[in-house]
Structure formats: structure tokens, C-alpha cells
Amino acid sequence: MNQFDAIDSGEEVTSDDYTPEIEPQPTWCPGCGDYSVLKALKGAMSDLGRDPEEVLLVTGIGCSGKLNSYFDSYGFHAIHGRTLPLGRAAKMVNEDLEVVAAGGDGDGYGIGGNHFTHTARENHDMTYIVFNNEVFGLTKGQSSPTSPKGHTSKTQLKGVAKDPVRPMSLALSAGASFIARTAATNPKQAQEILVEAIEHDGFAHVDFLTQCPTWNKDGAQYVPYIDVQESDEYDFDVTDRREAAEMMHETEQALYDGKVLTGRYYVEEDRRTYQEEKQARDEMPESPVVGQYFDDEKEWERSYERLDRHT
Amino acid sequence: MTQDELIWRIAGGSGDGIDSTSQNFTKALMRYGLHVYTHRHYPSRIRGGHTYVEVRASEEPVTSRGDGFNVLLALGDSFARNPSAGAVYGDEKTKPLFENLDELNEGGLIIYDTGVLEDEDVGDLETQATENDWHLYPIDLRAIAREHGRDVMRNTAGVGATAALLDMPLDPIQELMSEAMGGDILDANLAVLSDAYEHTNAEFEATHDLRIPKHDHDEEQVLLSASHGISYGAIDEGCRFVSGYPMTPWTDVFTILKREIEDLGGVAEQVEDEIAASMMAIGASHAGAKALTGSSGGGFSLMSESIGLAEMTETPLVMVEAQRAGPSTGMPTKTEQSDLEFVLSTSQGDSSRVVFAPGNVKESYEQTRLAFELAYEYQLPAIVLYDDMLTGEFRNLPRSFFDREPNPDLGSIATEAELADLPHDVGGRYERFRTDGDTDVNPRSLPGMRNGRFLATGNEHWPDGQIAEDTANRIKQMNRRVSKVEVVRDALAEQASPDTVVGDEDADFALLTWGSQKGVVEEAVRRLTEAGHSIKALSVSQMAPLRTEEIADFLAGVEEALVVEMNATGQFKGLLQKEFGDYGDVLSSLLKYNGDPFEPAEIIEAVEIKQSGEGGDTSSETTLYPPAGDRS
Ligand SMILES: Cc1ncc(C[n+]2csc(CCOP(=O)(O)OP(=O)(O)O)c2C)c(N)n1
Ligand code: SF4
Numbered sequence: 001m002n003q004f005d006a007i008d009s010g011e012e013v014t015s016d017d018y019t020p021e022i023e024p025q026p027t028w029c030p031g032c033g034d035y036s037v038l039k040a041l042k043g044a045m046s047d048l049g050r051d052p053e054e055v056l057l058v059t060g061i062g063c064s065g066k067l068n069s070y071f072d073s074y075g076f077h078a079i080h081g082r083t084l085p086l087g088r089a090a091k092m093v094n095e096d097l098e099v100v101a102a103g104g105d106g107d108g109y110g111i112g113g114n115h116f117t118h119t120a121r122e123n124h125d126m127t128y129i130v131f132n133n134e135v136f137g138l139t140k141g142q143s144s145p146t147s148p149k150g151h152t153s154k155t156q157l158k159g160v161a162k163d164p165v166r167p168m169s170l171a172l173s174a175g176a177s178f179i180a181r182t183a184a185t186n187p188k189q190a191q192e193i194l195v196e197a198i199e200h201d202g203f204a205h206v207d208f209l210t211q212c213p214t215w216n217k218d219g220a221q222y223v224p225y226i227d228v229q230e231s232d233e234y235d236f237d238v239t240d241r242r243e244a245a246e247m248m249h250e251t252e253q254a255l256y257d258g259k260v261l262t263g264r265y266y267v268e269e270d271r272r273t274y275q276e277e278k279q280a281r282d283e284m285p286e287s288p289v290v291g292q293y294f295d296d297e298k299e300w301e302r303s304y305e306r307l308d309r310h311t
Numbered sequence: 312m313t314q315d316e317l318i319w320r321i322a323g324g325s326g327d328g329i330d331s332t333s334q335n336f337t338k339a340l341m342r343y344g345l346h347v348y349t350h351r352h353y354p355s356r357i358r359g360g361h362t363y364v365e366v367r368a369s370e371e372p373v374t375s376r377g378d379g380f381n382v383l384l385a386l387g388d389s390f391a392r393n394p395s396a397g398a399v400y401g402d403e404k405t406k407p408l409f410e411n412l413d414e415l416n417e418g419g420l421i422i423y424d425t426g427v428l429e430d431e432d433v434g435d436l437e438t439q440a441t442e443n444d445w446h447l448y449p450i451d452l453r454a455i456a457r458e459h460g461r462d463v464m465r466n467t468a469g470v471g472a473t474a475a476l477l478d479m480p481l482d483p484i485q486e487l488m489s490e491a492m493g494g495d496i497l498d499a500n501l502a503v504l505s506d507a508y509e510h511t512n513a514e515f516e517a518t519h520d521l522r523i524p525k526h527d528h529d530e531e532q533v534l535l536s537a538s539h540g541i542s543y544g545a546i547d548e549g550c551r552f553v554s555g556y557p558m559t560p561w562t563d564v565f566t567i568l569k570r571e572i573e574d575l576g577g578v579a580e581q582v583e584d585e586i587a588a589s590m591m592a593i594g595a596s597h598a599g600a601k602a603l604t605g606s607s608g609g610g611f612s613l614m615s616e617s618i619g620l621a622e623m624t625e626t627p628l629v630m631v632e633a634q635r636a637g638p639s640t641g642m643p644t645k646t647e648q649s650d651l652e653f654v655l656s657t658s659q660g661d662s663s664r665v666v667f668a669p670g671n672v673k674e675s676y677e678q679t680r681l682a683f684e685l686a687y688e689y690q691l692p693a694i695v696l697y698d699d700m701l702t703g704e705f706r707n708l709p710r711s712f713f714d715r716e717p718n719p720d721l722g723s724i725a726t727e728a729e730l731a732d733l734p735h736d737v738g739g740r741y742e743r744f745r746t747d748g749d750t751d752v753n754p755r756s757l758p759g760m761r762n763g764r765f766l767a768t769g770n771e772h773w774p775d776g777q778i779a780e781d782t783a784n785r786i787k788q789m790n791r792r793v794s795k796v797e798v799v800r801d802a803l804a805e806q807a808s809p810d811t812v813v814g815d816e817d818a819d820f821a822l823l824t825w826g827s828q829k830g831v832v833e834e835a836v837r838r839l840t841e842a843g844h845s846i847k848a849l850s851v852s853q854m855a856p857l858r859t860e861e862i863a864d865f866l867a868g869v870e871e872a873l874v875v876e877m878n879a880t881g882q883f884k885g886l887l888q889k890e891f892g893d894y895g896d897v898l899s900s901l902l903k904y905n906g907d908p909f910e911p912a913e914i915i916e917a918v919e920i921k922q923s924g925e926g927g928d929t930s931s932e933t934t935l936y937p938p939a940g941d942r943s
Contacts, residue, residue, distance in 0.1 A: 073764060078620060082586060090594040094759060289552065293599065306571060311710060
């Protein structure tokens, strides 16, 4: 008996299906970019026809982490920086789930930086959305890993002495197989990119520029974006690692000069996902681990037979 | 045995094959019909450095390493890098011989390798031997190894010589070798073995008393460590996901499960750090697999925040904590029981969990199974706490002990059909954290199930999981979570107690211990009783929730109780005093924290000092606190 009926249910889905019946009082400030991520993600899920009960959204801590409260699927609002290992393990035991992880730039590129590197490297089949507002929102505006050099805040009184993290370049060198940047000010592109990211087989990293009107009024996120795929000025091959790297570098630099470039930067279609790699090595079963618990035919082996090497 | 029992110590350099040789020899003794027990001592080095394994074998069941030992097979250290006596680390080459002599019992045998240790290395060994009634058997093991194979087979030669001197037939050893290897390697080893055997018989007239008796087990035995017990317990409970990061000695369980779990259709992952390991176990468990993670002190520290997350989200989580000597990196390969306080309260807030500290291989299997059952039934973290000593201690158990049903039951989990009938909020979210139900534990739903969606969050939450700071709800949720421990306590009370009492029920002098020191305390009690003392002991392995009633019953009428544990601060004694709020005058501590487990004689000595009424301190490497005689 299948215990996971929501998966591939084939039912028609709309954005409203992802909206909680009683919407909690938003804790996001008016004008916050996070509202756009929510809208784009709901839209993407309905475009893809995903049933809310087959989706597991894992979030971290921060304003971004509140995404789960307004998105009515299976959800796990975890701890600061730890979305990726939680999400990827869920995917490893049930490949049929749609796993999306989301968190802030402090969450993902700071405290969770190690997990980011390794999840990308392993190319888990999941989507990772980073709300990049260049500050810590929830803890009141301290500088984050993506804050520009010189950014001042209550804990960086003389201006940040560090160069900012370059998230897309980091994702590329770590091994992500889909990398894009979009912006809250561009809802249409954001939704399209999320659809592609979710559909992508492998680790899809979306650096989502979100404005924080409360703590980062000067952020470049407010500036009208340029879509690198639509503009003739930027001609590069998204499947070419070297060209992608150059474009990312240029984009990441441009942001601090007040120019917002968005779009897909790297797409690698033929790379095996981590699940596939492990299956090819007989390190993972072909059908979901969790299915075994509901399979009446399955013979559960006792350790008794495995003890022979100890006699 | 003609002279009590065999305690054979094989000593050499790390990397000299001490572990595998001793394990095979132990198995041979087991197949020969004896009860066996091993104790491993190794330095935190990959190559070189003095290491030994002790094997105790007897016609009677063995529960501890025993006192000292009576056969030394000193291989010398072939990896010794600095053989000069004045070097910082001493004379590495002769360490395997001389570092062990302190503990060699009177009448004992010494077999040493004249291929590695020459006359000038050995110095006044003969004089020492005469003084202590030791029997010396210098044999060129290296030459025998070289003749048929390679230098490393010195250990096989040593085993051959041991067998000859103890009058032990070679067939169980040969049998095991043929099972473990093949081809040229096997032939060479077999040749080395029998050559050493014959050479020893021809060369020496045995002057010692020790001979191996032939004995029989009623049924087939297996040789396992507590790490195997934990691993097979997990497998039999349907654990199909393990994530970890290497750290001694937790790595033992991790490697066993890695080898086993994939064959069974599961997943085993070495990940980037312990934080990831614990978060992955939570993710896998949340999605519906039975999962395990674990570490040792430092790595477990990194998991603190995840434990709290599992508690708050009510995600089943089974963890192993393999203690070693701390604090910090401490002594990576040495044993200690000093993480008790830490494990009982790791993570912030009013947090609760189930903690077992198995006392032997059998309990490690049973209590791991129980940890899974409780974690999945009551949706909380369950921790199996053991220590380096138990990871490396192999013992024989009847094979039939493991002949029991597997349990793939996911615990309190609803089917889709059941979910349809359970309460939902107006928007159709499943009220997984309901506080007004009949039970404190609401069934789980799994992502992908119809009618089951809810939010799991580390923040305080409403019944459907939505974040909430409402005070009334907070109190209800908190009460519900806290009361789960009471539900667990009641459920455990229905089960046979894992805490065992031995000795004279009416004794007014008692010993208390926990976890790994169970066997040695019990042996001390047995021997003290034989010597006419009235004494009893309680070994506790259910650390949380503690079986307070049983402990109180045990302590009623006791005038003095010595709490035996391997740490410097008396953590278990502190726990007892916290739980009971008294016994301040009754309880005192016998502590050992030099990195080695207790030997029975050390406990006997402390009891005798205590009972003599004269005060004084122990002569050995243990500490009485407060010192005997200090109390009015
Ligand atoms: C281990 C830990 N450290 C610190 C915090 C406090 N904290 C909460 S949110 C946050 C920063 C969030 O910044 P970011 O990830 O950029 O998200 P935003 O709020 O901007 O969306 C911090 C430091 C925490 N919850 N846990
Ligand atoms: S603090 Fe900034 S990031 Fe947080 S909700 Fe307000 S605007 Fe958004």
C-alpha cells in the first residue's frame, strides 16, 4: 500500500493551495523583499503542479526563516544555518519528495557555509534559495557575509574590513550544477528561475536579492535589474564553466557598483545527482528507503544471519 | 585452568597487527570452549607507540579484564623511530616488554622476540624474572616469520609459541586463519604458526604451571564488542540511515554500520561535520526512516543545538555517545566516564531525553533496541552512552541471543487513512502538536502523506506547528513535552529493570556504579563475598529517567555506599545526590581517571580500606573521595 499519495497526485494546484487558510500576522516589515520570494515560490509550485503535501520546505533562522509560516506545505523551520543537511537527508531517504531549502545570507553563507560547500559539491537533487539582503535582518541589521566592504552597523562601527562573499562564484567552485541570481524587484523572472531550479536534477542554487528597507536602505537591491539573458550586452554560454565564472565575477562586482544583473549563470545538465552517484555504487537503494517501512512484502533481515563472521 | 585462568597480553607497536592477531586468538579460545574477554590499550598514534591487547579466558564467564595478567607476548616495536634510551619518549623498542612488567603476575610467562630485542636491550630481565618467579622464553620470532613469509608474521609466530607453552592444540587457530585469508599469505602464516609451535616445544622444557583446559560451550558463541551490540541492535530495529563524522571511539559503530547498512537497503553517510551528521539524522527521521547518528565528546558538543531541535519538533532521534578521556580532545584513545552530566543536559532550555549506559555487550544490544523503540514511540532523543573501554572489549555471547524478531515499526505514526480522521486546523493542517488530546504523544505524519502537512519548528508553536508566543499555549506545549518523560518513565517501569543488584541483599556496605564498570564491580563483589565480606552492588544503566525507587530501595538500610566511576569529579554520585537531595553522608566516591578502566583488585582494596575503619588511601591509581576516615 502506498503511503505517499500526495506525491505525483496529478491534481491541479494554484498559489492559493500554498496559502494558509488563516494567514498568520506577517512578521516581515512592509516593503520587505521576502514577500516576493514567497509569491514567486508559490507561483513556481503551482506552475509545476506540485501538491503542497509532496513538498518539504526547510528553512533556517532569520527573517527569511519565517517563509515557512506563510507557505502551507510540509515544513521544517530548523536552526540557524542548518537547512541543507536536514533537507538533503530527507531527500536521500525519500527521493520522490520535492525538497526546497531557504535561508538568509547570514544563515547560508555564514554559519551554514560549510554545509553550502558540501551540499553543492555532492550535487544533491534539491533547490536552495538564499535571501540575499546583505544584512542580518532578524538580529537588527548587523553586517552579513555579503555586506559590502566598509558597511557600517552597530557591531561594525568603523565599517566592515572584509571583502564580501561572492555567493555564485562560491557555489560554482563548490560544484553546484545550477546557479542563478534573481531579485525581489523582478517577480516574473524570479518565478521562472525558481521553476527551472526546482525542475533541475541536481543542486540548484538561487541567490535571491531581497531588499531590507529596515536595515539596509542603501542596498543595491532596489535598483532596477538587468536580465543577462535578455540583454544583448551579455553574451555567454551558461553551460560553459569558464564563461559562467567570468560572468559571475562581473555580476558580483557590479552589484557593489550599484548595477543589478540577474539571470541564469550556470546550468550543467548531464552531471549525476548524488543519489545517482550512490546508486551507481550500490550505496543506495533504487527505491526510497522510507518505502520499505510500508512494504508488506519486504523481509526484514535479522542480524542473526550477519553474525557468522563473528563466530 | 591449572593456575586459575589465562590472561594473555600481546604487546607491540601500533601497526604491528596486535588487534587482528589478538582477535583471532581470542576467537580460537572461544571456539576451544572458553569464556573470553578482551581489553584494548592503544596510543593515539597510527604507527609505533606501545600498544597492547589483553585476552582473559576462563571456564567460567568473565566480566572484567581481571587483575594484571599472566602471559606476556612482547613483540617489540618494529616501528620504533627512536630506539635510544635517553630519547624524549623513552626507549620505544623495548617498551612492549618493559612497560608491561609492572602488571605481570607472579608465576607469569614472558615470551619475547630476540629478533627485535637483543641481549643488551633486555638488561637485567633474568634477575627480575627470578625475583618474581617469571618464566622466560626468548625466541627469535622474527627469524621464523622471515623464513616462511614476512617480518610482520612475528605475531603469528608469537601465537604459535603461546599455544605450545600452554599446551593448546593448533586446529582452532589454523581453522580461523583459513577462514580469514587464503593463497600464499595463508600458507605462509600456517607455516610460521606450526614452525613456531614445534620450535618452542623442541627448545623449551615448560617450567610454568599454566595450561589450557579443554572446555565446551553448550551452544555456538559469537565474539562481539559493545560497538557491535549497538550496531546490530540498531539494525534489528530497522535503522536504515546513519550519518556521522569520524571521531575515536564512536568511529567503531560508524564503520560497522557503514559495512552493514547498505547491504540491507539503507544509507550510510560520512558528512562534513557533526552538526551536519545530527541534522541529517533529524531530516531522515522526519521523512520517515529510522536513523542513527553519534560521536564522542567534542563531536557530540557540536550536536547540542540539534538535540534541542529534535526535542522541540518531536522528531525521533537516536544517538550514540562514545566517551573518551576529556576535557577537550583529552586522551583520544583512553577511556573515561566523564560525559554523563553533559549528555544528560546537552542543549538549552528545559530539555529532556532518554539515556542508557549499557554495562556490557548484551546490554548494548538490548538498550539500543529500546532506545529506538522509545525514540520512535515518544518522539524524542534517546542516547546510548558508552565508553572507549566497551568499544574495544570483545566478549562471547551465545549466537541464539540475537535470534529475535526484527522491528521495522515506525512507532507512533499515522497512516493516511488515520490522518483523515485526526484533527486538523481550519485550513486543513494536521494538528500534530495538539495539547487537548487523550495522549501526550500525537502520531506523526510524513512528508508526502495526504492530510498530514504541518510545520515542524524549533520555535514554540501552536498545535499545527505555527510559531506562537501565546502564553497559555506555551504552558500547555511545555507541559506536554515535559510530561512525555513521565510517560516514558511509566513505560520503562513496566519493563524488567536493566539495573542489576548483586551480592548480599542485607549488606550495609554497598557499591554503586554505572555503565561500563558493571562487570568489574560485580567481579569485585563476588571475590569479596568469597572472602567473607558482606557487600552488595547496584549497577545502573538506565540513566534518564533514573529508576529512583529502585535506587532508594537499594540504599535503604545501607550505612556506607561507595560510588565507583571513571571520572575525577564523581558525576554519578552528584546525580544521585541531586535526585535524592540527601545521602550526603552515605555516599562517597572511588574514582579512576588515568585513562584505564578499573581492575577488580583496585575496588577490593578500596572496600577493604573503607571497611577497616582505620582510614587511609588507596595504593593504586585510584582516588577515594572523601578519603577514608575523613568522615565522622
Ligand atoms: C546558533 C545561532 N546563532 C545566532 C542566532 C541569532 N540569529 C538569528 S537570525 C540571525 C541572522 C540572520 O541573518 P540572515 O541569515 O541574513 O537572515 P535575515 O534575517 O536577514 O533574513 C542570527 C545571527 C541564532 N538563532 N542561532
Ligand atoms: S528586518 Fe529587513 S529582512 Fe527582516 S522583515 Fe524587516 S525588511 Fe525584511
